[in-house]
Amino acid sequence: MEGETKRTDLRSFLESIRSSEVLEDRVSLITQIGNCCQVDPSDLALLIEWLVTFWKESTCLSLSNCMLNKAVLCAAAKYLESDISNYISQFLILGTKANVWCIKHLQVIIMSIEEARDEEHSNLFCQLIMDALSFSLAIISILTRSPMLGEKVLMLSIETFISELLNLTKSLIFEVKKIHLITSEVLKVAQVVLDAAVKLCRAYFQTVRQDFMEMSINSGERSEEDGHVDYARHIVAITATTIECLYELGIFAASGGGNLVSVLNISWKGVVFLLQLDKGALAERVNISDIILTLISLATETLQCAAETWSSATEKETPIVSEAKRTFLPIKFYLINAVRISSEYSFLAIDIYQEISRCVLLISSVGISLSRKTHLRAVSEALIEFLEPTSFLLLHTLLNSADVKFESKIQILDWLFSYTIDSGSVNMERDFESSADLFSTIFTVNSDAIPKSEVLLLGRVVLFMNLLRSSSTLKDEMVHAIAKKLDMLMNALMHEDVYSSILSLHTPVLCASGPEPGLTWQPLFYSILHSLKVFLVVASCCRLAWIELESFLFKNLIHPHFLCLDIVRELWSFVIRHTEIDVINHVVERLCILFKGLASAEPVLTPFCTLRKMARSMCCLLTNTTSAAKDQVYLSVTTDEKSYLSSIMLIALLLEGFPLDSLSDNLKLSAIRKIVTAFYGFMESNSKGLRLNGSLGSSDFIGLPVHALSSLMHSCEIKSSEIIDNKDISQILKFAISLVHGVGDAAAEFKDHYAKVLSAVLDVISTSKQSYISDEMKGLILELQTLFMATSDSDNVLYQCKPSLVSFMVSFSHLEIADGEGSELYSAILSLYHVLLRERHWAFNHLAVGAFANFAACTSCSQLWRFIPDDAALSLVESLS
Incomplete structure (x- = not known):
């Protein structure tokens, strides 16, 4: 009975509140509920139900509703510390009403604040907002401590x-x-x-x-x-x-x-x-994809703003590392969160791989562009340390995810690393008047344009290098797929701005190991080589990747671009230095097969022909192999059934520096003997003029024994006297004189034949000091003077003889010359030096100056100034007189 009486009293009290028409009285009575009335737990549901009905839904232009609703919330909040698990629905309804009403009332109050009217009302509403939030927080705390699972109505109320x-x-x-x-x-x-x-x-x-x-x-x-x-x-x-x-x-x-x-x-x-x-x-x-896209956009937009600001900074406004890191901190924050979401939802992130890849590529491109500016070195360092690893992890997440199909991963690689150089392409740097223009253009490249964009090409190379360096963390199938993209690197390196940047730029690199781990500045070329070598090691553990990589290396041994060729040769040297003997033998065997395949139709005396490139690559590799491997190459080349092909291959190797000295002793002596014997045989059979009607029909195959001996004399560490007998010097000089006559007297179509052989003979003579004291030397000098003085400077036939003429002139300091106007020999040497020193080609300039410098330092002539023409090509020559 007592409980029923209390419930009746509570209901009467609540009825009196509802029937009260005076706002202040109603507020006062509601306040008493919390402060004075003792409510049994069994009556709590009734109380909260009534408090919900007391809540005023309409917004107000004065204090009225705010005061009432604040009192309702405060009264209800008094009972949140009780056990309300059985009455949670009513509290949820009241909390919901309070939140909805505050949202609607917010704009009214904001307008009131802006118009500077009714400040008291504004203050009261702000207090009510705090009460509503506190009330809701208390409910959440209760639900968090003891999550309630109930019928659908309860769950909807919570929701x-x-x-x-x-x-x-x-x-x-x-x-x-x-x-x-x-x-x-x-x-x-x-x-x-x-x-x-x-x-x-x-x-x-x-x-x-x-x-x-x-x-x-x-x-x-x-x-x-x-x-x-x-x-x-x-x-x-x-x-x-x-x-x-x-x-x-x-x-x-x-x-x-x-x-x-x-x-x-x-x-x-x-x-x-x-x-x-x-x-x-x-x-x-x-919509997970939208969330990832938003994070990427925020990172990109923040980076763009920072990059454009720094690009317009002067050297006096150079930012410091700490300032750059503070700027990059939010960008890193966005990227880290994008990585975390992408790693969980990679099956959805793959749908936006283009935007993800674009973000990573933009960061690489901005980083390499910043490193071009000396006063922005600190910014470049901060980007490499702060942003690049995180951004690359974003790409790595997709490539290494088990939830992404392999075909989709290949699609990413194709999109990022497919590039074919366009001969009509524009230069990436010279098209922009300022760094600001460059950065602005970088960020305006949209996803559709990226595969063909050249402004991002260098950044693409840097990104590919990062992928190579981290390939050890990828699965074998991805390592194999990356190996297939190495051709993209070769194509990109041929772009004029890319290879010039690689040769000139230094970039910051993160070093995780070593005595001083951290950032260090390295030449970009070195960084590329290091990345490729790391990938070589990784690929060697994956059979399919290694097959692909080996094919790539063999294919590019004769690459047309000098930088690509140097890189491939360095990689081959790395393989040879660190691989097992069986692999070396396999490589050498394949090299010989490829070399023989090129020998049939190659102009061997053309310096940059395919055969010579291949020979040069082989010689570079052989310097790191054993004598047995060198013997294997020599025997493979010289035991060919077709002797003229053997000669072609051997001369190509000798011209490119074949390490003949490293052959086993017996093979080395045999090789030298064959070359010398072939030279004397050729000289005897052509003593009265070259046989120009041979069956081979090409000037490249005429005089090969002479070229072979010339290369041997310059590359083999054997004294010339051990190869050429003094008794044969006279014969060699006479042969040279006959060749000079042949150049001067032969018909136009045959001059080139004589000139090439003459050039090789002059090289042979220049290695033997004994030749310069022979009686026939004076005759050869006079003939050379007559030949070169009677020929115009534009004569292309004699032009190819000038490098050998320089070598020939270097050793004239060993010759006794009568110093005076009446000396025939003196005048001839003077004329020949004039021919060389007038040459306008920079390479000949250096050779000629070097030759004359040696002559000036060692000769007994006292009037050296006579040897320098008035129109000498280099002003440096004048100082030597």
Whole structure:
């Protein structure tokens, strides 16, 4: 009876509140409920139901509704510390009403604040907002401690309550600058609400999982009737709503100019955390791709703003490393969160691989562009240290994910690393008047244009190098796929701005090991070589990748571009130095097969022909092999059934520096003997003039024994006297004189034949000091003077003889010359030096000056100034007189 009496008294008291027409009286009575009235737990449901009815839904232009609603909230809040598990629905309804009403009333108050009227009303509303947030936080805390799973109505109430609370929180943060009265307090409570919402979602997910496990253990099978699926559906909906709210706040805070850092941090971290709770269910409710795209866009836009600012900075405004890092900190924050989401949802992130790859490529391109500017070195270092590893991890996440199909991964590589050089392409640097223009252009390249974009080409090379260096963390199938993209690198390196940058640029590189780990500046060329060598080691552990890589290296041994060729040769040398003997033998065998295939139709005396390139590559490789490998190459070349092909291949090797000295002793002596014997045989059979009607029909095959001996004399560490007998010097000089006559007397179509052989003979003579004291030397000099003085400078036939003439002139300091106008020999030497020193080609200039310098230092002539023509090509020559 006593309980019924109390319930009757409470109901009467509540009826009196409802019937009161005076606002102040009603507020006073509601306040008494919290302060004075003792309500039994059994009456709590009745009380909260009535408090909900007391709430005024309409907004107000004065204090009235604010005062009443504040009193209602304060009264209800007094009982939140009680056990309200049985009455949670009523509290949820009241909290929802409070949040909805605050949202509607917010704009009214903001207008009031802007118009500077009714400040008291504004203050009261701000207090009410704080009360509403505190009330909702208390409810969330209760739900988090003991997540309640109930019928559909309860779950809908929770879902609606959380949704409206987040809407209110979002609205307050959006308008926080306008609520200047309690800005800091609002922000603090709003952040607590966001954090509490995240914790609530986690608590519910854990409860549902545990509930599911218990039911599975107890019943073996769960049915739709047990309500578990409904619980999960509502919890996913609550979590999705929270994610959407945090997502919108994250975007807003990013544009807040740095004033909302705490909101930025809690919002995006909350998004990432919640998305990790259940990627299967959440992927159906939340647009994951949009979230990743937004993070990437925020990172890109922030980087663009910073890059354009720095590009216009003068050297006096040089930023320091700490300043650059502060600028890059939010960019790294966006990228890290994008990486975390992409790693969980790689099966969705692959759909936006172009935008993801574009972001990574832009960062590489900006980094390499910054390194061009001396005063921006600190910025470049900060970018490499802060941004590049994280951005690359974003790409790596897709390439290394088990949830992404291999075909999709190949699509990424094709999109990023497919490039064919266009002969009509523009220069990437000279088209821009300033660095600002360059950066502006970099960021305007959209995803569709990236595969053909040249402004990002150097950045693409840098990105590819990063991929090569990290290839050890990739699966074998991806290592194989990357090996197939090495041709892109070769194509890119041929671009004029790329190879010039690689040869001139130094870039910061992260060194994770060594005595002083950290950043170091290295030539870009060295960095590329290092990356390729790392990839060689990785690919050697993957059979298919190694086959692809080996094919690439063999194919490019005769690459047309000098830089690509040097890189391939260096890689081959690296392989030879660090591989097993069986692999070396296999490589040498294949090299010989390729070499023989090129020998049939190659003009061997043309310096940069395919055969000579191949010979040069082989010689570079052989310097790192054993004598047995060199013997194998020599025997393979010289034992060919077709002797003229053997001669062609051998001369190509000798001209490119074949290490004949490294052959085994017996083979070396045999090789020298064959070359010398062939030379004397050729000289005897052509003593009266070259046989120009041979069956080979090409000037390249005439005089090969002479070229072979010439190369031998210059490359083999054997004294010339051990190869050429003194008794044969006279014969060689006479042969040279006959060749001079042949050049002068032969018909035009045969002059070239004589000139090439003459050039080789002059090289042979220049290596023997004994030749210069022979009686026939004077005759040869006079004949050479007659030949060169009687020929115009534009004669292309004699032009090819001038390098050998320089070598020939170097050793004239050993010759006794009568110094005077009447000396025939003196005049002839003077004329020949004039021919060389008048030459306008830079290479001949250096050779000629070097030759004359040696002559000037050692000769007994006293009037050296006579040897220098008035129109000498280099002013440096004048100083030698």
